[in-house]
Amino acid sequence: MGRYTTVQTYSDQNTKVVSGYATGEGPTNGPAMKPKALMVEKVDNVSGSCAGAGSGEFDLYRAARRRELNRLDEIERKKKAFEEQTQYEEKVARNRKEAEERTAKNAEKRKRKQEKKRLLAAKFKESKEESNESDEEENKHKMMRSNEDI
16 A cells, blocks of 8 residues: 555556545446546655654654644634624624614604603793783773773
8 A cells, every 4th residue: 555545546466546446436336437536635744664663753743743733722713713703793783782772762752852842832832822812802801991981
């Protein structure tokens, strides 16, 4: 087997793809079936086939481990930042909605108060006009009586 393969893709005597084994369909495919493209997984920092590890293997392992841990930490940081940003945007939207509701409620109160004030002013004006008219009539009656007395 080759260095980067996990499935036997070549027979011992022939370098052509073994029918069906590489594609996972089995040996019964026959020559009429078109073979699919092979997906080979590359393996980095592969140790040799000897039993022991060399003097530099630990350093390679430690560097690879550090890179992987840094990559995972970066993924976690990005996830946390994304969640915080999402929560912040939700909070801002919620606060904005509450502020708009409060503003609308207060505007409605102001509108009702102004309408009430207008109605009272109109009512007062009517009552004043009526009282003026009645006062004028009373004054006329008084003047007539006073004229009659004279």
